[in-house]
Amino acid sequence: MKFQTKITLLFFAISAAGLILLNAAIFYFVSQFSFKDFFDRLEARVNLTAQTNLFTDRNTDAYKEVRARYLEKLEDEKNYVVKIDSNEDNFPHPLKLPQSFYKSILDNGSAKYNESNHFYFGKTFEAKGARYMVIVAASDPYGFKELTQLKKILIVCFLISIVLSYIAGIVLSHYTMKPIQDITISVKQIKANNLHSRLPEVKGNDVVSSLISTFNTMLTRLETAFETQNNFISNASHELRTPLTIMTSEAELLLSGRKLDPVSEASVKTILAEAEKLHHILTSLLGLAQSGFDGKKQNWQQIRVDELVMNVADAVKKIDADCTIDIDFSTLPEEESQLYTAGNNNLLLLALSNIVMNGCKYSKKQPVKVQAKTENGFIVIVVTDNGIGIPEKDQQHVFEPFFRASNTSEFEGFGIGLPLTLNIIRLHKGSIGISSQEDKGTEIQVYLPISVG
Known part of the structure; x- marks a missing residue:
């Protein structure tokens, strides 16, 4: 997983967790406020019920008028007045509610309880030389409807918010990682031939x-x-x-x-x-x-691949007249612009000569085939011999300086030719591929970029 993606997901997770906590807190406090408000309304009705039913010496008609005029009747509202005997553990329970609700009324003087959309408030009063319990029960469909609506609004806002937070996380991670990406791009452009280049300095201590x-x-x-x-x-x-x-x-x-x-x-x-x-x-x-590194291209020019191969064959013939080289240009394109690569002619001549001379030497003067072609924007020079081949365990080391394969003891050499060739090809932004089987021969492919313009 990319580091930028990790930052996005981390920001998204933190934002989602924060939004969940915020929405839960909003819903909790609003519901608590709504419940408290409804219980306060029930308490007012408990007091009025006690005044109109227990205190007959007072102006009960006035209390009834106040209740009728200023207090609307709640949904499913019911009033209960129960006389508490001296044996507090044995008095009639008008509603099937938990025993703890009644015990709390007796111990604390008042208690409240709700179950789903049903609310209950109870309170004790002293009247007529006795102790009474007054309970008012009612439903709050409007409050629950508001809470249900609030829940929907919070869910919709939460979904919109997490989408926005994810987008914000992408934007944040992009701008957070952009300086690192710029550094990566700049570093990738620095290679062995331009080590003198430097990254642009940025002010600050970050x-x-x-x-x-x-x-x-x-x-x-x-x-x-x-x-x-x-x-x-x-x-x-x-x-x-x-x-x-x-x-x-x-x-x-x-x-x-x-x-x-x-x-x-x-x-x-x-x-x-x-x-x-x-x-x-x-x-x-x-x-x-x-x-190796020289900081700049020296004597860089346009080199035609067929002429380069012919010059390589002539150079090898001068060194080893017994070497037989078969040149195949049949797969070269007819378009002349596809035959050029940019580079140093002497260095490429040296690199390819090393490969062809190795083919001649390790094949004991058998013919060496040199084929030139183009492929995916590259000029490909393939050198094939029928020599002793390279043992599989040695193939990964053939480009190391002074390394020689285990089956080359009877041949003279210093282990410098292929490392030198690899350096030269890399300097020309190319690559080398090698395929070999012991006692069957070796094929080396040299890829050089086609020069544009």
Whole structure:
């Protein structure tokens, strides 16, 4: 579940709980007020009933007139006057009500009770040398109708309110998460070739400004680390090339100059071969440095894929004349604009040459097929060989520097070619796919974006 959705649901749950409590409180207090008002009216009738029935020495006619003129008769209104004997536990109960109601009247002098829409109020009086209990019972259909109407109104308002609260939660979560989403979009745009970019600073001391500051600090550290690494590799490669060139030249001079005894000649040839290996390693390391972070695109140009493949085949042939390369352009589109990708020609030439040379080497000079096609906005270059293949357990590691598959011990190599190729393809916003079966061969797909314009 998305964090924004969680915020929306949390806000919705809190709002719904608050609305439930608010509506329950409104209904409770209104109903209590309504009940209290009705009980007050019943108490007034209890007093008038006592005056007109128990106190005959007073102006009972006046009380009757007041009651008839100013107090309307309530729904189902009934009056009960009961004389309480000395034995308070044994007196007639005019209504089938809980015993606690009668006991409360006797103990407290008055009591009230309601059951559904029926209300009862009782009170004791001293008159004519005896104790009496006066009870008035009535129904309040209008009050209950009002409460029922209030309940409907509260339910409708609650439903409307929770819908509005859900919408408000969506709006709140959107504006709450918008700064984070903006940061996410900005961070996604920062890649290895533009680590010099920074997120725009935001004033304040809130979480967003702190997060931006943390990201910018991290990017600074990454940029420094990349530059340090690449500078080291580049400088080391250049510095080592000079003495290596001298060693190679001196060895070639010894072999071409005067005659050497067989032992010395063999030693010089060994020195020359190892120097050439070291030169290849240094060239690859320098390629790794060039294909890593440099902060900008260098020598970027429009590259035609068929010409690139032909140049790759020529470059491999110059290095290994025995390599057989079958080129297939039959699936390329006829539209010329679909044949171009943007990039550095030398780097792409190096990357694809590494793949083709590996195919030739590990297939023991069997033909290597190179096919070019387009697919979903990408130029796809497929290199297929019938060589030794890559063991399944090693396939996830073939792009790690200096890693070599477990079945390549009889072949020379340094484990730099494929990592270098991957770096170059990633620099060109492409990707590499690999499919291989041991003892059957390997297929490598290189995806490069078609250049628009």
